[in-house]
Amino acid sequence: MKIICIGRNYAKHIEELQNERPEHPVVFLKPDSAILPKKMPFFIPPFSTEIHYEVEVLVKINKVGKHIAKKFAHKYYDEIGLGIDFTARDVQQQCKQKGLPWEKAKAFDGSAVVGDFYPKGNFNLENLSFQLLKNDLIVQEGNTNAMLWKIDELISYVSQFFTLKKGDIIFTGTPAGVGRVEQNDVLTGKLEDEKPFEIKIK
Numbered sequence: 001m002k003i004i005c006i007g008r009n010y011a012k013h014i015e016e017l018q019n020e021r022p023e024h025p026v027v028f029l030k031p032d033s034a035i036l037p038k039k040m041p042f043f044i045p046p047f048s049t050e051i052h053y054e055v056e057v058l059v060k061i062n063k064v065g066k067h068i069a070k071k072f073a074h075k076y077y078d079e080i081g082l083g084i085d086f087t088a089r090d091v092q093q094q095c096k097q098k099g100l101p102w103e104k105a106k107a108f109d110g111s112a113v114v115g116d117f118y119p120k121g122n123f124n125l126e127n128l129s130f131q132l133l134k135n136d137l138i139v140q141e142g143n144t145n146a147m148l149w150k151i152d153e154l155i156s157y158v159s160q161f162f163t164l165k166k167g168d169i170i171f172t173g174t175p176a177g178v179g180r181v182e183q184n185d186v187l188t189g190k191l192e193d194e195k196p197f198e199i200k201i202k
């Protein structure tokens, strides 16, 4: 399976990192080795002193598709979830400055927290609120109504480049409020009334 990530999908997050608003969705991949095993803590890797959390709504693809039209995109997923796109922000800054790829900053082991998934019918996907709590304090609050590109548009867009396969996961971008983690932090995800994950930082 593969993980397809979207960057810069919420205007306020683009502002906080002083990035340009993109003309098309920003897309990058994480390998399956990036997935943090369930119930495992996240270990801050030795190559970074600035690991940021980015809470994101996840979409799990349920069948093979290529060149999917937006109006049919809803047929390609039954479940949504919540996760974290851990980012070595210091490494990413270096990559950006040099115009280099982001994988070392975005695709390292443990960088993809994949929380529990739920039937999409349980939610209003157009108006889905989610939060990240750090040590019980809310640090990120988002709602899918603020996405620049909605879930179905993202599926249509990325399927122009990548054949989507059953089990692939799309990270749909983070809202504002990203920040650094420290050892002993606890990160808790909330998706409406659900709690898809809780992660300890080591």
Ligand code: MG
Pocket (backbone or CB within 6 Å): 005, 006, 007, 054, 056, 085, 171, 173, 174
């Ligand atoms: Mg992200």
